[in-house]
Amino acid sequence: MKLEGFIAIRYLFAIRQRSVANVISWVSLVGLLVSTAALIIVLSVYNGIGEVTKSLFSTFDPELVVEPSEGKTFHTADIDYRALCQCEGVAHVSQMVSESAWITYGGNQAIATLRGVDASYRALSGLDTLLAEGRYALEAGDLPALMVGGELWYSLGMRVHANALAAVHIPKRGTTSMGFTMDEAFNIGYALPMACFFIQQDIDRRYMVTDADFVRRLMHYAPDECTALAIGLRPGAKVDRVKRLVSQILAGSATPLTVKDRYDQQPLYFKIFRTERLGIYLILSLIVLISTLSLVASLSLLIINKGRDVFILRSMGMTVQRVRRAFVLEGVLICGVAVLAGLIVGFLVCWLQQTFGLVRMGDGNFVVSAFPVAMRGVDFLITFLLVMLISSFSVLLTVHRARL
Numbered sequence: 001m002k003l004e005g006f007i008a009i010r011y012l013f014a015i016r017q018r019s020v021a022n023v024i025s026w027v028s029l030v031g032l033l034v035s036t037a038a039l040i041i042v043l044s045v046y047n048g049i050g051e052v053t054k055s056l057f058s059t060f061d062p063e064l065v066v067e068p069s070e071g072k073t074f075h076t077a078d079i080d081y082r083a084l085c086q087c088e089g090v091a092h093v094s095q096m097v098s099e100s101a102w103i104t105y106g107g108n109q110a111i112a113t114l115r116g117v118d119a120s121y122r123a124l125s126g127l128d129t130l131l132a133e134g135r136y137a138l139e140a141g142d143l144p145a146l147m148v149g150g151e152l153w154y155s156l157g158m159r160v161h162a163n164a165l166a167a168v169h170i171p172k173r174g175t176t177s178m179g180f181t182m183d184e185a186f187n188i189g190y191a192l193p194m195a196c197f198f199i200q201q202d203i204d205r206r207y208m209v210t211d212a213d214f215v216r217r218l219m220h221y222a223p224d225e226c227t228a229l230a231i232g233l234r235p236g237a238k239v240d241r242v243k244r245l246v247s248q249i250l251a252g253s254a255t256p257l258t259v260k261d262r263y264d265q266q267p268l269y270f271k272i273f274r275t276e277r278l279g280i281y282l283i284l285s286l287i288v289l290i291s292t293l294s295l296v297a298s299l300s301l302l303i304i305n306k307g308r309d310v311f312i313l314r315s316m317g318m319t320v321q322r323v324r325r326a327f328v329l330e331g332v333l334i335c336g337v338a339v340l341a342g343l344i345v346g347f348l349v350c351w352l353q354q355t356f357g358l359v360r361m362g363d364g365n366f367v368v369s370a371f372p373v374a375m376r377g378v379d380f381l382i383t384f385l386l387v388m389l390i391s392s393f394s395v396l397l398t399v400h401r402a403r404l
Contacts, residue, residue, distance in 0.1 A: 004326040009333070025302065028295035029338045035291045036342025036387050037349065039284045043379045044350045046280060048372030050273055054262070056200045059126050060207070061265045062094070062230035064243055069256035073097075076224045078254040084229075087245050089237030094120040094230040097215040102169040102186070103208070105156040105193070112152055112208045114168065116215030117230070124232025127197060127209065134160045134195025144214035145194040149204035153196035165190040170218045187218045281386070288387050292394040299331050299395060303402045324399050331395030332388075339387045343380055350375050 068074045076095065085093050097116035103109065117138070122128055127147070128136035137145040146166055148158060158166070169186040182188065191210055198204055216225065233242055243259050250257045263270050303310070310323055350373045352358055357370030 004322055004329055025298040025334060028291070028298045029334055031291035031294050032288070032335060032338035032387065032391060033342040033345065035284070035288045036339050036383060037346040038287070039383045039387070040343060040346025040375075040379060041349055042280060042284060043277075043383070044346070044373045044375045045353075045371055046277065047374035047376060047379070051374050052368060052372050053200070053269075056203075057266055057269070058262060059130055060199050060203050061262050062124055063233045063239060063262065064231035064246060065260045065265055066229040066231065066246065066250065066257050067227070067260065069258045071255070073221065073225050073227050074253075074255040074257065075222060076226065076229075079250055079257070080252075083249050084231075084246065087242065087249060089233050089242035089245065090231055091234045091237075092120045092124040092230075092232040094118050094124060094232075095212055095226040096121070096228045096230050097212045097219070097221065097225075098227045099170055099215055099219060101208075101218075103152075103156065103166055104169070105158055105166040106164065108156045110152055110156055112149075113206050114170075114215050115207055115209050116212035117209060118212050120232075121209075121230060124230060130197045130199055131195045132198050134193075137194045138209075138211040140192040140194055144189070144191040144211045146191045147195045147197060147209040148193055149207045150196050150198040151201070151205035152208065153193070155205075158193040158196070160193070160195070163192070166193055168218065170215075173220060187220070189214060189218050281382075285386060285390065288390050289394075292391045295331065295334065295391060296394050296398045298334075299327065299398045300402065302330070303327060303399070324402075327399045327402070328395055331399065332392055335388055335391035335395065339384055339391075342387075343384060346383075347375065347380075 081093075084090065095118050097114075099114050099116075101112055101114045103112050117125075119138070122136060131147070132150060133153075134147070136147065139145055143165070148156075156166070168189045168191055169182070170189075171185065172187055191214065197209075212226065213223075215221075216223065231242075231246065233239065239261050243261055247259045250259065313323055314320075353371060353373045354375075359371045361369055361371060
C-alpha cells in the first residue's frame with residue numbers, strides 16, 4: 001500500500017505540469033471545490049433564514065402550549081394549576097382564550113382571531129418588542145385594548161390616537177340560527193385599538209391580542225375557563241424535559257389535555273422546512289455529480305497518459321490490482337483536497353457574511369438588513385461525506401473500467 005500511495009502522491013503533485021490531463025485535473029479539483037463551498041453556503045443561508053423565521057414564530061407562539069384534546073375549553077380548577085406554575089423549568093404560565101370574531105372599525109370590516117391573554121403573557125411572549133405603533137396594553141382605562149396584526153391594522157384603517165372604538169362581534173353560543181338582528185346573532189363588545197405589531201405575514205393578517213376577560217365576557221365563559229395555557233420556560237431549561245414534566249402533572253386532569261412545543265404548534269411549517277432542506281441536498285448533490293464528470297475525464301486521460309509508467313510498473317512485477325489501487329488513491333486524493341478546500345472556502349464566505357453582512361437584503365422593510373447565515377457542524381460533516389461518497393464512487397467506476 002505504501003508504493004501505491006507514493007505513486008498517487010507523485011501524480012497529485014504532477015498536476016502542476018502543463019498537459020491536457022493535468023489541466024483537466026485542475027478543472028475537476030476546482031469544480032469539486034466550488035460545488036462543496038456552494039453546498040455549505042446555500043445550507044448555511046437556508047439555516048439562517050429558518051432561524052429568523054422560527055424566532056418570529058417564537059415571539060408569538062409560546063415555548064409550550066396546553067390545549068384540550070377534545071372540545072374547545074377547559075377549567076383551570078380541573079388541573080393542579082399551582083403545581084404547574086411551580087414545575088421545574090417553568091417561568092410563567094398565562095391563560096389564553098381564543099375565538100374567531102367579526103371586527104368592524106369605521107366603514108371597514110374583517111374576520112380576525114382574538115387571542116385573549118392575561119398579564120403574564122407579556123413576560124413569556126416578547127410581543128412588546130415588535131410593536132410598530134402604539135404601546136403594549138390589555139386595557140385602556142375601563143375599556144379593553146386591542147393589539148392588532150399589521151395587515152389587519154392597515155386594512156381596517158386603524159389609528160393609534162383616533163380614539164375610535166372597534167366593534168367585536170362573536171356568534172352566540174348554543175344558537176341554532178343566526179337570528180334576524182345583530183343582537184340576536186352576536187355578542188357585541190367594544191375595544192380600543194392601542195398598537196399594531198409585525199411578526200409574520202400569516203400572523204399579521206389574522207390575529208388581535210386583547211384581555212382574556214374581555215373574550216370570556218363575550219363568550220359567557222366562566223372566570224377560570226380558557227382555551228389554552230401558554231408556558232414560558234426558564235433560561236437553560238430543556239423543552240423536552242419540561243414538556244414531559246408538565247404532561248405528568250396534567251395526566252390526572254378531568255379534561256384530557258395535550259402539551260405542544262413549537263414544532264407541534266406549527267407542524268406544516270417545520271415539515272415544509274425539512275422537505276425543502278432535503279430538496280436542497282438532492283439538487284446540490286446533482287451538481288456535485290456533474291462536477292465529478294470532469295474528474296472522470298481527468299482520470300481517464302491520466303491513465304492513458306501514464307501508459308508507459310503502467311507498463312514499467314507491470315514489468316517490475318506490480319499486479320493490475322495494485323496499479324488500479326494507485327489510480328484510485330490518486331482520484332480520492334484529488335477529491336479530498338478539493339472537498340477540504342471547499343469546506344474552508346464555504347466557512348470563510350459564511351463567516352464574512354455573519355461578521356460584516358456583505359450581501360444586503362435591499363431597501364425594503366426586512367426583519368434583518370443582511371442575508372442571515374447559520375453554520376452547523378452537521379452540515380459540514382454531511383457535505384464532506386456526501387461529496388466524498390459521490391466522487392469516490394465515480395473514481396472507482398472509472399478506474400475499474402479502464403484497461404491497464
